[in-house]
Amino acid sequence: MIQTQTQAAGGAAPPLLEIRNARIVYDHAVEAVREVSLSVPQGSVVALLGSNGAGKSTLLKALTGTLALEDGEVEKGAILLDGEDLGRTPTDRIVARGVSLVPEGRRLFANLTVEDNITMGGHLKGAADLARLRAQVYDLFPRLAERRRQIAGYLSGGEQQMVAVGRALMAEPRLLALDEPSLGLAPLIVDQIYATVARLNAEFGMTILLVEQNAMQAMEIADTVYIMENGRIVLDGPAEQMRGNLDVQEYYLGFSGGGERRSFRDVKHYKRRKRWLS
Incomplete structure (x- = not known):
């Protein structure tokens, strides 16, 4: 089964991910995120909302260890996973610790098949686990099972997004981060993607960090909502209260x-x- 999370008995779930007073800069000069703090409890869905350029994707890059590729750094504060600062932890070790990202724009290997793309998400797994996890992905997305031998670059945008989510799930993440999963997709496809995300949380207890501009859709499945503007958190609270x-x-x-x-x-x-x- 896809790995699940259980909440601590008798109280609120402890944070799986915690960002404390993070200040993130590019080229040692351009401030993209300032004094941001947020918490993602185990087994919850947390939505991080805001317009383009608010700093949402920068936080995801810091979380997944890819910030340095764009000359960015966490100049102040900390990003904690299970209470341990990720610091300069490389991306492969962050993935091994249970964090998977579905990036904005999907970023598939366009010349490879659907199955090849999905399999790459489990590159640290053995053959038996790969077969088991692929079967689970095809159960979540039956359309991908029908198209497993097709070249990924010829799929529709919605199908490519399904492949991107399936690829991330192959690592059996404890924390699944999605960057703008509704971007450029038809409303019906967005509904299908969000239904799958909600199912991953409800049935498997998977912890979700959802970065979106589509506020209405995100608030429907989120437990907690944070809103960013100009690199800062300006509002936060339970999703029902925020709605x-x-x-x-x-x-x-x-x-x-x-x-x-x-x-x-x-x-x-x-x-x-x-x-x-x-």
Whole structure:
């Protein structure tokens, strides 16, 4: 079975991932993330929301050990997995410790088959485990079983996203991080992807960190929501509470106080944003 997480008995789940007062810079000068703290308890779904350029993907790069590839570094603070600072831990060791990323844009090997792409996610596994895990991925995504011999570059965007998720699951992650999984996909396909993510959490107890601009969709499956603007966390709380927050409804969900849908362009959010960032 895909590895599961169990919560501590008799209380709140301990954090599997914790980011403490992180300040992240590029080229020793450009500040992308400042004083960000967040917690991802075991067995939970945490959504990190915000517009493009807010700093969400930078946090994921820090978590997965790929920040240095873009001359970035965590200048201050810590990123803790099971209470241990990841520090300069290389990406392969982070994967071995149970963190898998579904990157923005999917980043498949376009000239390889669906099955080859999926198998690469389990490169640290033996043959028996590879067969078992592939069977589980095909159970989650029956369409991929039908297309296992097809070249990945010829799949639809939704099918490619399924391959990217399946590849990440081959490592049997304890923490699955998804970077903009709904980007560029039709609403029906987005629903299918999110249904699978919700199933991974509900049935297997998998811990999920979901980075999104699609706030409405993410809040439907999240337990906790953090909202980023300009490199900072400006709001956070339980998803149910956040869905009822008037600021979130107006700015992120596009509803006015009367409940009618409004154009994002017409939302009068500047005073609210000034208050959040003050």
